[in-house]
Amino acid sequence: MEKLIKRGAEAEIYLAKWRGRKAIIKRRIAKKYRIKEIDDDIREKRTKKEALMLAGARRAGVSAPIIYDLRIENSEIVMQYIEGERLKDKLDFKKEDEQMEICRKIGEGISRLHSDGIIHGDITTSNLILFDDKIYFIDFGLSSRSEEIEDMGVDLHLLMEAFKSAHKNKNLFKWVREAYIKFFDRGEEVIEKIKEIERRGRYMRKVT
């Protein structure tokens, strides 16, 4: 009944059924290169943490999958399957005003996460799904808690880079930024920080 849909470096993602509903199972797989003591501990901690962050995101008012079940012994999270369109594939085909609307929602979503001290850690358009006029944030596998401007800046900067490398419209990040600042009182500070992060060059994809 389970169908493997993605194999990442850390986890496998399965499409499955949970009490009659379409569900996603994220399973952190055992790594032979690590001794069992480390491996078991890491997988358990990360599974718990991801579940906590997912729940935290929803509590912050951000659309994210609902957790159906947590199976710590298997390092598994069973969660809601989000129908809808992965932004990476669909964003470029939307009309400009729709793109603007989507980007504003993304900005608002990130501002809510950051206001509550949640750093997603991997905001790319692969991890954003448009469903029912809402933007769903998925994959909280790299997320963490922080109130630091630096961490928020790095979080947003990744999205900026993702826009640059995978999408055509040059205004996408500007719209995200506008909404982010509007809804988050420390937004301006974070945007300033991004300029510094850019200058460091570390995360640059293209150096010109």
Next chain:
Amino acid sequence: MISLGIEGTAHTVSVGIVEKINDKCNVLSHVSKMYKPKEGGIHPREAANHHAFYLPKIIKEAIDKANINKEEIDIIGFSVGPGLGPCLRTAATAARALAIALKKPIVGVNHCIAHLEIGRALTNCYDPVLLYVSGGNTQVIAFMEERYRVFGETLDIGVGNCLDKFGRSIGMNFPCGPKIEEMAKKGEKYIPLPYSVKGMDVAFSGILTACLSLIKKEKIEDLCYSMQETCFSMLAEVTERAMAHTEKEEVLLGGGVACNARLKEIIKTMADERGAKFFSPPNEFLVDNGAMIAWTGLITHEAGIRHKIEDTKIKQNYRTDEVQVLWRN
């Protein structure tokens, strides 16, 4: 084409001579001297004095061993950075003197990239993710869009520095890695240590602090074992993540810490599990060596990159991704 390279970024001063035959790297000779502080960590000025003392001798020795005339050398390469200022300046001065005396072109080489290129030249890998682990550097590097990009790195100290600092505190001499490796073989119990992976980055200072605080409470063998297992598992994880991210199927080792047999085993296991290939050059080319500088200088020169003597100022903070990699398409 024959190239002579001078390496001098930290402890080791080394001269290597390589030749390119049929597009292959043939190492004709390499001679190294390592500065070992009597106590504590590296003292940059003393290390530079050490390098200045040995350089004339090892240049001559390398040329003799290569069995060539000095006039046959076509290019002089040297490590322009990153590294300790006084050491870099000493190596650069020797390279400039040699280039002027022999009337040959001089090429400044990025040390981290040299580790990667010598690995590519001496193993059969083509487009690897490099795990570069030494005292000062810990980086996961791969080629993308005309540059070698750093996908992950240490947020605080190099993994070798972590091992060395711990080793020194229990009375070992530099380099402590091999001694810790021996001790770790006798370890039986895993002591939990802070496993610190942030995305594709790693941090080691927490492990060091934890180990130092446990010296009197736990067996040294167990601490060495736990430290190695924790540090190396973290490295394997970020390397795997970089491989998944860049969709590359080869992993290559570089840097002195990669001489550790347990690290090799862990990275190889990781590679096997994901159906990727594992590569490591012989240990003498994992540690800092002049041959890697000579080889990288040679391919840089062949790609048409020219440096004037005036452009050979050292770069202590030279970043891996600053270099335009024109020799790869």
